[in-house]
Amino acid sequence: MSKVLKQYTVEEVAQHNKEDDVWVIIDAKVYDLTKFANLHPGGPNVLFAASIAGQDATQAFFGLHKHEVLLRPQYQRLQVGTVAGQTEKIKPPVPGALSKVPYAEPSWLSQGYHSPYYTENHRKFQTAVRKFFETEVAPEAAKCEDSGKRIPQSVVDKMAEANIIAMRLGPGKHLQGRTLMGGIVKPEEFDYFYEGIVHAELARVSSRAVVDGLLAGLVIGLPPVLNYGSKELQAQVVDETFAGRKYVALAITEAFAGSDVGGLQTTAVREGDEWVITGTKKWITNGTFADYFTTGCKTENGFTVILIPRGEGVSTKQIKTAYSSVAGTAYVTFDKVRVPVGNTLGPVGKGMSVILSNFNHERWMVCCTSVSTQRLVVEECLKWATQRIVFGKPLTNLAVIRSKLAFMISRVETSQNWLENVTYQMCNMNYAEQSDKLAGPIGLLKQHISRSGRETAEDSTQIFGGRALTVTGMGKFIENFHRTSGFDAILAGAEDVLSDLGVRQALKKMPADTRL
Numbered sequence: 346m347s348k349v350l351k352q353y354t355v356e357e358v359a360q361h362n363k364e365d366d367v368w369v370i371i372d373a374k375v376y377d378l379t380k381f382a383n384l385h386p387g388g389p390n391v392l393f394a395a396s397i398a399g400q401d402a403t404q405a406f407f408g409l410h411k412h413e414v415l416l417r418p419q420y421q422r423l424q425v426g427t428v429a430g431q432t433e434k435i436k437p438p439v440p441g442a443l444s445k446v447p448y449a450e451p452s453w454l455s456q457g458y459h460s461p462y463y464t465e466n467h468r469k470f471q472t473a474v475r476k477f478f479e480t481e482v483a484p485e486a487a488k489c490e491d492s493g494k495r496i497p498q499s500v501v502d503k504m505a506e507a508n509i510i511a512m513r514l515g516p517g518k519h520l521q522g523r524t525l526m527g528g529i530v531k532p533e534e535f536d537y538f539y540e541g542i543v544h545a546e547l548a549r550v551s552s553r554a555v556v557d558g559l560l561a562g563l564v565i566g567l568p569p570v571l572n573y574g575s576k577e578l579q580a581q582v583v584d585e586t587f588a589g590r591k592y593v594a595l596a597i598t599e600a601f602a603g604s605d606v607g608g609l610q611t612t613a614v615r616e617g618d619e620w621v622i623t624g625t626k627k628w629i630t631n632g633t634f635a636d637y638f639t640t641g642c643k644t645e646n647g648f649t650v651i652l653i654p655r656g657e658g659v660s661t662k663q664i665k666t667a668y669s670s671v672a673g674t675a676y677v678t679f680d681k682v683r684v685p686v687g688n689t690l691g692p693v694g695k696g697m698s699v700i701l702s703n704f705n706h707e708r709w710m711v712c713c714t715s716v717s718t719q720r721l722v723v724e725e726c727l728k729w730a731t732q733r734i735v736f737g738k739p740l741t742n743l744a745v746i747r748s749k750l751a752f753m754i755s756r757v758e759t760s761q762n763w764l765e766n767v768t769y770q771m772c773n774m775n776y777a778e779q780s781d782k783l784a785g786p787i788g789l790l791k792q793h794i795s796r797s798g799r800e801t802a803e804d805s806t807q808i809f810g811g812r813a814l815t816v817t818g819m820g821k822f823i824e825n826f827h828r829t830s831g832f833d834a835i836l837a838g839a840e841d842v843l844s845d846l847g848v849r850q851a852l853k854k855m856p857a858d859t860r861l
């Protein structure tokens with residue numbers, strides 16, 4: 346039973362202004378901080394100041410803490426009453442609800458705006474997905490970001506139950522017969538806009554590392570099995586991965602070669618009905634816990650992709666990167682690993698096209714998560730710049746801050762609009778057409794979005810000041826974004842390589858019969 350809260354007048358609260366009896370008012374609620382003072386992370390003295398003890402400390406509080414602090418159960422207990430004649434103004438977030446902060450949501454989710462791409466059913470789906478991620482994933486995501494431990498199986502199980510894992514691989518036959526998000530969308534109606542919603546909502550509740558830790562390896566490592574694996578192999582692997590019982594990682598990059606896939610040295614040699622594989626792989630997302638590795642190998646006549654199950658000769662070790670170990674980034678060693686020839690994905694020697702066509706979806710997914718995160722940065726900055734008082738006025742009074750906000754908003758809106766256009770093209774092209782027509786545009790889009798992200802990371806850091814330098818507190822989200830936005834510029838293809846790819850693809854299509 347929740348405790349009955351007494352009402353106090355402002356004058357009554359003001360009596361509690363001593364070190365052994367300290368109360369404060371925060372947003373029309375009365376808190377008894379007497380016992381808590383010595384445990385307060387900001388120290389006891391700040392609570393005893395004449396402007397705080399017994400006073401309305403709302404503005405001071407929100408200048409120093411995120412709202413979520415008051416919502417933590419251990420701090421909710423400090424509330425002893427409410428203030429007579431006052432009502433709370435700052436509302437706790439409702440799971441699944443949209444933000445009312447301008448530009449915090451894409452225009453298709455903003456009241457009074459329209460979109461040619463999304464239907465009412467996309468909206469219904471979005472509400473359900475946001476609620477799911479906010480209630481089921483967000484609490485664990487925050488814990489794992491801190492601890493570096495992998496996402497608990499209970500979260501994976503819930504994602505599998507709603508078929509979120511399968512939906513993250515996009516539309517296709519693999520969705521047939523599955524109930525998607527409780528049946529809100531039929532498998533045959535599921536398009537890339539639905540999939541984009543899943544990526545965007547995941548990014549809203551997760552740090553960059555958690556986005557990857559929540560089975561990004563599977564999202565990029567399983568498509569070659571779906572597109573090129575034999576029926577027997579698919580039967581063995583697909584269901585158990587969509588059920589969240591087994592994990593997959595894409596193992597392409599090596600210390601010897603990153604974006605230049607041609608320089609890979611891991612080698613597969615055919616011996617009867619088996620491949621014998623030797624080599625190393627680096628920066629492998631989810632590699633520490635993956636059960637299967639979709640691996641790029643050098644073979645006699647070129648490059649071949651082979652699915653390697655974890656077993657004898659396979660070892661993985663964690664690489665410490667700038668983001669949390671929750672992503673399970675690994676260094677993988679294959680030491681004369683024997684794999685049946687049936688595990689080959691696509692034609693022998695033609696692995697390059699398997700990998701290159703797979704990149705489109707991976708890069709597009711990074712675009713979806715990155716734009717969503719950049720939008721959250723805009724929201725955080727708008728909130729902070731409005732509530733932060735400097736020299737007696739809100740930060741928004743400064744033209745330089747408004748200018749930064751203008752560029753941040755413009756970057757996220759241009760990115761979103763281009764992304765939606767590319768998504769629409771994907772919805773209307775088959776896999777082969779996408780590989781032919783979209784590799785260049787998606788490369789350019791990703792470099793635009795990751796570059797925008799890094800500029801936004803810089804701007805937001807200036808807006809948050811010192812708070813953007815600490816991993817906890819008001820600016821923790823900005824700090825994390827600033828530290829990890831570079832991952833979008835490298836993973837799935839380095840920014841410079843992708844800009845070049847985009848232009849080279851365009852040049853290939855230049856008509857021979859044209860002159861200035």
Ligand code: HEM
Pocket residue numbers: 369376378385386387388391392397402405406409410411414415420423817818819
């Ligand atoms: C219900 C009342 C309060 C609770 C539960 C609370 C809790 C906390 C927590 C959890 C932190 C650590 C910040 C973080 O890492 O997120 C913190 C820091 C701090 N708190 Fe409070 N606090 C309360 C009231 C106040 C008030 C009224 C003041 C007024 C000056 C204050 C001043 C500070 C300061 C100066 C810091 C350090 C901020 C920093 O390192 O940037 N707190 N508080």
